[in-house]
Amino acid sequence: xxxxxxVASRDPFTARDVDGFxxxxxxxxxxxxxxxLFLVQNGVLPARRGPGAESLTRLARSGVSVLAEEFxxxxxxxxxxxxxxxxERASLDHVVDALADGVRTLWT
Numbered sequence: 001x002x003x004x005x006x007v008a009s010r011d012p013f014t015a016r017d018v019d020g021f022x023x024x025x026x027x028x029x030x031x032x033x034x035x036x037l038f039l040v041q042n043g044v045l046p047a048r049r050g051p052g053a054e055s056l057t058r059l060a061r062s063g064v065s066v067l068a069e070e071f072x073x074x075x076x077x078x079x080x081x082x083x084x085x086x087x088e089r090a091s092l093d094h095v096v097d098a099l100a101d102g103v104r105t106l107w108t
Contacts, residue, residue: 003034005098007107008043012055018043021108022055029063036065036103038095039087044072053084060086067094 006025012018022037029035037059039047046052047068060066067090068083080089099105 001032001034002028003036003098003101003103004028005036005038005095005103005105007038007040007095007105009041010108011042011045013045013052014042017108019055021106022059024106025064026059026062029059034065035063036067036094036098038090039066039068040072040092040095041069042072044068044076044078047073047084047087048078048082049084053087057084057086 004025006021008018008021010018012022025035025037037056046056047066056066066087068078068087070089070091073079073089083089
């Protein structure tokens, strides 16, 4: 089993390729890999509870760890109580630690 960190800096509302990135995360998890989807910058926008969060909630239910970067959430006024089910707040240290540990990382 490989470990993957996928960092999403764009939102699916304005960037067409984000859905494909989410699909990649789901596919890797389906194949038994440990996958973390880390949302940064505008990538945190669909983390808000509501219809726009369905893809992220589905990923979390499928075993993908979905994390939203604290600073990006704060900048966009998204409080912890407004996050969709299965999405957790995390610091950017998570990415730094994963890189230091040699986790396979993709960034979009």
